[in-house]
Amino acid sequence: MEKGQRRLTMHRRIGKDEERSYLEVPFHLEGRVERIDVSYRYEQSGAEAVVDIGLCSPDGIVGWSGGARASFFVGTELATPGYLARPIIEGEWAVLLGAYKIPADGTMVTVDVVLTEPHERWMKGDLHMHSVHSDGRYTIESAKASCAARGLDFMALTDHNTLSQNQSALVPDERLLLLPGVELTSYFGHANVYGAPEALRDFRVTTPEGAKAELGDIRAKGGFVSLNHPFCPSCPWELGFDLPYDAIEVWNGPWRALNEHAVAWWQEQLAAGRRLIALGGSDTHAEDRFVKHGRPTAAVRTDTGTAQGVLDSIRRGRVVLSFDPDETFLNLTSGAYGVGDQMPRAEIDGTGAIPLVIDVEGARGDHVTLWSDRGIEAAWHIAASAEVPAKAWEADVSDGGWVVQREIAALRELGAPAMTAAAAMGTSAVHVPAAEAPDGRVRLRFEGKADRLFYRLEARRDGASTAQSVMTCLTNPLYIEREVE
């Protein structure tokens, strides 16, 4: 049983005399439930038994899979094909049974119903990709299949200046939540709009004034605006930053110089007291050795497994970016507060200490740094355990594929401040012995101070045979409420 789940097991004996009738196994549903999983089995004693199944809500039949499936689920936005995804209402529900073929001595049917309540979880997704609806090669179906194969929970189809991909993707999927999106793409910069892509009225913004008006209008209509790859060499954001927007895409595709630039710029903004959400997305257009769905992955802390829940959490900055879906994952908490939250003044005691807890997963030889408005406050080296095999992308970095090779060359030319992860470590580094993180999982603690504006985390790993480190994980800040002067 996972968190927030309860199971009901019910039995129904079906007699020969009930053959070719429809039966109900009722159950009462109370409180908030976001998903119902149903599975069933029945005895096959001698003669063939065939019992069909379906589900009925207080509002009527939700779906019927006959004898085709042994299990199915219905959720608020996702459902097994053949069942309707919709908000789950309280009241009298029933598992429907169809007594199609029943042996002479009857059969015993066991039905398991698992009810999942809303609960906090991290959902992983890709916030930036293209399909055949603009200049991508992926169809909607092949993009969905690729995202699902990469282990993602949600995806945003952000085709250039069009909404048709969102309309084509409306049929609920079994696995992936779809965040409606569009990439405003002009000759002077790109910006993703999430949640209400139809709020984009006209993409032809060519001046800072025009961008101000258009982005302001989008936000007034409920759209969430992220300025994309602002320091991209070929298509940077050239319309200024004195604009209405919510987020900045600091991590576009594989880790490269443009991302290094964007993170440095973002840190400057944060240090100046600005609160700006950092997002990332793969910008995948076609199958590629380096550019892949979920590279980077945006992990979002949400209470409900719905597109709306994911969007609400993105608006709150509850986002952690990772190089790949199964790469290093960092979480930063202090008591009940986490990434994207603000620690209220009232929660801070007279000592002004902010006890920080840093959870690290999947790290192997990563350098974890804790940042505030003053720069790096602490650094840890998470030693790799010998048994953990190298990830494919690490081999790619060293064997010279063109994208990474080109970008690493560019990064070298840039003279980036953090050429290697070790160089990025501060003097207060605390080394964690390998024995403490045999599976890459470790909990670190740090005593933060209430006079900081925020704390956030980064993890980097040095390439096997390059002078360049790759960002493996980056969290949004945990903010500290400012003292009223």
Ligand SMILES: [Zn+2]
């Ligand atoms: Zn773009």
